[in-house]
Amino acid sequence: MKVIFNPDGKTVDVPPGTSVLEAATAVGLRLNSPCGGEGICGNCRILIPQNPPPPGAADRKFISKEDLKRGLRLACQTEIVRPLTIIVPYESRALEQKILSETKEGATLLNPAISKHFFSLAPPSISDQRSDTDRIREALEAGGLSAQIPLPLLRDLAQSIRAGDFKFTAALAEKRFLAIEPGDTTNKNFGVAVDLGTTTVVGYLLDLTKGRQLAVAARTNPQVPFGDDVVSRIASVQKDPTSLDQLQSLASSCINEIIDELCQKADISSQAIYELTLVGNTTMSHLFLGINPTSIAQAPYTAVVRGAVNVRAGELGVRISPAGNIYTMPNIAGFLGGDTIGVALSSGIYQSDGIKLAVDVGTNGELLLGTSERLICCSCAAGPAFEGARIACGMRATEGAIERVRIDKDVHLSVLGGGEPVGLCGTGLVDAVAGLLDAGIIHPTGKINQREELSGLPPALQERIIPREKGNSFLLARTKGREPTADGPRARDILLTQRDVRELQLAKGAIFAGLQVLKKELGVSDDDIEELLLAGAFGNYLRPESARRIGLLPPIPSARMKFIGNAAGAGAKLVLLNKDFRQIAERLSQEIEYIELAGRSDFQQIFAEAMLFPGE
C-alpha cells in the first residue's frame, strides 16, 4: 500500500494493516506519541482529507466531532488498508523536548556558498619550482575558479598538500579557501543552521551535497542568567562592559555544544562543517558577534549593524572548520532582527499577492504584515510569559509541563511526557486563561473573581479558587508528590495566580496592540488578511481557539491559519542551502518597513485597550 506524507512529500510502501504511526516512523517522520502508540494520549493526530477510514473509539475520545468530519484521526489507531495521502500537522510532530526543531522547507534548489573541489597536481621538481600557492592557483584557473588562501591555511599548506601526495580537496566559499584536505573529500560537505533565540538555541545539521537535514539539537540559551529578555541582557553589558565578552563566549560555547551533539548524532567530524548560518534577533546576533549592543536599548534604539556579517569561525571561537565561514542574517532594526528575515524568507510572505500576517511569538513577538508589494513589521516586547517565565508555576515546554488545559465541570490537563504535572508552560497558560474566561472565573478586566461571586459554578471549580492577599489564585493541579525535598518527594500545588494573569495580559496586549498598529498603518482589517501564519515553537503548540479567546490572535478562522513551524530557523537553512537567498535577505532587510511602536503617539491607548480580554 502506497502512503504519501505531506507536506513532506515522503512516500512509503507498507503491507496492509500497518498503522499510520509505523509508516511515518518508516520514512523518518517522528510523531508526538508519548503513550507509545497505545491510543491513550491523543497526540499523534494526522489528517486524511479524502475518504478517511471510519473513526475508532480512541479517535472519538480525543477528537471533536467537527474534526473527525474533517478527517482528523490518531495515527496509532489508523490501519492502512488502501493507498492514502496523509497530512501531518506540525502540532503532531515529535520534537526534542517540544522545542520546535523541524522546519518546513520550500522547494530549494541546492546552491550552497560552500563548494568542494578535488585536485591532483604534478609535484614540484627542479625544473618546475612554482610555489605551492602558484601551483594551486593555476590548477584553480584551469577549472575556471579563483580564490584566496587565507593566512591560517597558508601556515601548513605545504604539509597539507604533501600529505596526500599533491592530491587534495579544497573547500571554497566564493573567492576564499576554507580548508585544504588530503585526498578526495568532496562527498563530505556539511553546514549548520542556527536559530539563536533569547531563550532557546536550535541547531540543524545539513548535508550540503544533498540538501538533506541530518540532525537537530537544542539547548537553553546559557545567557539567561544575564537576563530573561534582550533589554535586561543589554543592561548587564551597560552595567559591566566585561560581560559582553562573557555573553559572546556563552553563545559560542552553547553553539559548540549543539555542534558536538549534531556531529555525534550524524557521526561526522566537526572539521567537515564549513559554514554556519545564524538567525537571531538583533541583540542576540550582536552579542554572538561580540558587538556592543547598548545603543539598541537607548532611544532611538538603533542597531550597530544591519547587513549580514561574514566572519571566520575561529574568530568567534566556534568549533567548525577553523577557517570556515559564519554568516549572520541581516537585521531590520534594533528590535527586528535576522530571525524576522528568516520568517519572511521561509514563509514566502515576501512573494505573496494577497495580504498575509506572520506572527512569531517568542520572548519578543515579531509581526510581519503585507504583500510582495509592501511589507511592514513591528516588534512587541511580550516578555517571557509565553515561555513560562515570570509565571508562578511556569516552566518551559519540557517533560512535566501542563501544555493543555480544558475546563468544563472540572479541569482536565494534558501533561508533556504523560506523567504527573510539574508546572505550566505557555500553551497551558493560554488554555487555562481561555477556559477560565469562558467559565466566568476570570473577568474580561483580568481579575480572578471571588468564590462567592460565582455561585452558579460547578463545585469542583469553585473549590479551586483560592483567596490570596494580592488577588485570588486558581488551583490547576495538586501533585501527589513529585517535588524532591530533603524529606522525600513533596506534594505541591500548581496554581495560576492573579499576577500570572496580569503577566499574560501584558504579553498578549503587547502583541495584539502591535497588530492593531500594523493594520492601521496598512489600512486593512482582519477580513483582508488572507492568511495568518503562526511561527515559532510557541505558536505551533498554541490552540488557535484559546489564542483567539484571550485576544492574543485576531478573530481569524482556523481555515485561514497556518502553522509554519520554526520559520526563523528555516530561514537560516535556506540561506545555508542556497546562497541566492542571501541577496533576497539583504534586499528584504532594507525594504521591510519597520514601525517603531515607541514612536507612535497612539500606541499607549491601543496597548491599554489590548490588555483587556475580549468580552465573549
Add this chain to the structure above:
Amino acid sequence: MKVIFNPDGKTVDVPPGTSVLEAATAVGLRLNSPCGGEGICGNCRILIPQNPPPPGAADRKFISKEDLKRGLRLACQTEIVRPLTIIVPYESRALEQKILSETKEGATLLNPAISKHFFSLAPPSISDQRSDTDRIREALEAGGLSAQIPLPLLRDLAQSIRAGDFKFTAALAEKRFLAIEPGDTTNKNFGVAVDLGTTTVVGYLLDLTKGRQLAVAARTNPQVPFGDDVVSRIASVQKDPTSLDQLQSLASSCINEIIDELCQKADISSQAIYELTLVGNTTMSHLFLGINPTSIAQAPYTAVVRGAVNVRAGELGVRISPAGNIYTMPNIAGFLGGDTIGVALSSGIYQSDGIKLAVDVGTNGELLLGTSERLICCSCAAGPAFEGARIACGMRATEGAIERVRIDKDVHLSVLGGGEPVGLCGTGLVDAVAGLLDAGIIHPTGKINQREELSGLPPALQERIIPREKGNSFLLARTKGREPTADGPRARDILLTQRDVRELQLAKGAIFAGLQVLKKELGVSDDDIEELLLAGAFGNYLRPESARRIGLLPPIPSARMKFIGNAAGAGAKLVLLNKDFRQIAERLSQEIEYIELAGRSDFQQIFAEAMLFPGE
C-alpha cells in the same frame, strides 16, 4: 650662501664661514663624523664636483691625491665661502651603528593604500533609525567610497562614533575599514616599512600624508639563536615544529620594539600607524607570517607562498592599529624573496634600457642582471662571513669594529667610533685580505704564507705572521686592554686566521660564481654591464677596490658602480607610499627569471674556480 646637497636635493642658506658639516646638520643630513668634526677621523667625505676649494692639511691626510682632484673633501674641514653644490656619498652618511638605514627614494607620487576621511553625520532619531553601519555606508557612498567594516571594529563602533558626537575619521585600506576615530584625525596617517633581514631588522616610519620619513630604528634579528642563516633556521623548525611559533613571535616582537622606538622618536601613537609593509627573503617572510618554510630547504626548494600577503596586524601580534594592514612583498622563489623585489623596484633596474647588475650582499647574496626586457636572478649562499660571523675575531659593524684596513709598510686600521679595536667587521675583513694579497702574504689559493717565504717583506709585517697548527694567522691589532675579565681589562690580539680566509673564499666564491652563471645565461660579459648597483648595508661600506681585489666583484671600474643603500628597505617604502608599486611588484615576482644554481651541472666547477683569488 646657498648650498645644495645631492642626491637628497636639500637646500640651505648659511652665513659665510659655516662648515659643510654644520650646513648638512642644519638640513637634517647626518654625516659620519665620529671625531665630532675635529678633522681627525676622515670619515665625513663629501664631493664638490665643480670648483672645489683648495684642500687643507686634514684633507690631504685622509684623501688620496686622485680623489682630491675629483673634488673629495672632508665636510668638517671645508668652509662655505661661496654657493656650493655638494654630493654626499652614501659612505659618508651617519647611520645607526653603521646599519644602513637611509634609503634613496625615487621620485614617488604619494598614493598610499591607506586613506583617511572625516565624516560628520546626523545623529539618529526616532524618525531616522538607520543602523550605524547604514549611516556610515551612506555617508561613504555620498563621497564616492565604499568599504567593509571588519568585525573587530564593529564591536565598539557605536561607542566610537558617539564619542565624537557622530563626527569621526575613518582610516580605509582600499575596500576595508582599518580604524574609526572620534573627531578629525585626517592629519595623522603613518606607515612603517620594515626590512626583515636574516641578521638585522630595520624599520622606517613614514608620514603618509606628506610622504616624509620621520624616523629609523634597527635591531638585531632575535631569531639568530635559532641559526645564523635561513637554512639553519628552517632546520630548527624541521627538528621541532613548535619553534615555528617562537620564530614568528620573535619576529613580531622585534618589529614591535622597532615600532616603539620609531613612535618615541617621532612622538606619535602606534595606533596612528595603519599599515606596515615588509620585505625579507622568502624564509624570513614565511617565518614572520608563521608559514611553515620547510619545503624551501628541501629539493626542489619551493616556496609555499609567492604572491603578496595582506593580513590584519592583530593576527600577527604586531602592535600598530589592530585592524591595520600588513603587506608582505611578493617572493620570486624559495631562495629569492621580497627583498630582491624591493631592490628591483627601488633600483629601477626593471625599467633599464641598458644591462645593469644589482648585487645585494647580506647573509645571502642576491644578484639581479638584465634590462627591462629580461631580468634574471640567483641567490648565493654567502653565509654570514660578510656580517662578521664565523670569523675568529669577527663582529658586526658596530662600535669598535675594524671597518677599514690599509697595509703598506705596516697595518693601518680605522675603527668604528674611533676607539680601540674590538673585532673585525665585514668590510675590514675584505680590506685586510685585499691588502694581504697585494703584499703577497696571502697566496691566490688563499694560503697565508710562512714568514720565511716572505723575506722581502717589511719587518713590521713579517712579525705579524703568527704560525699556528692549522695554518698561519695574521695579527691585525694588539689591544691595550679592553676585554673585560674578572681580573680587569685584558689585552687581546685581533687575528685574521687561515680559517677566516677560507670562510671569505667560500662567501665571495658563492657570489662570484652566481654572477658567472648569470652572465653565461644572459650571454653577456663584464664590459656589457652598464652599471653595477651595490645594495645593502655591507655593499655600501665596501671599498670597491678591495672587493675587486679579492674577486668578490667583477673588474668593473668605479665610475660604473653606484651605491644604492638599503635598496630592499627602499622597496618596502615605495609600496607603502604608493600602492601602484604593488602591482609592479606582483608582476616582477612573476616575470623575473630565477636561475636555480643547484640545478646546473656546471655550477660546481664554476664555484671551485671562483673560490680562488685573482692572481694580481
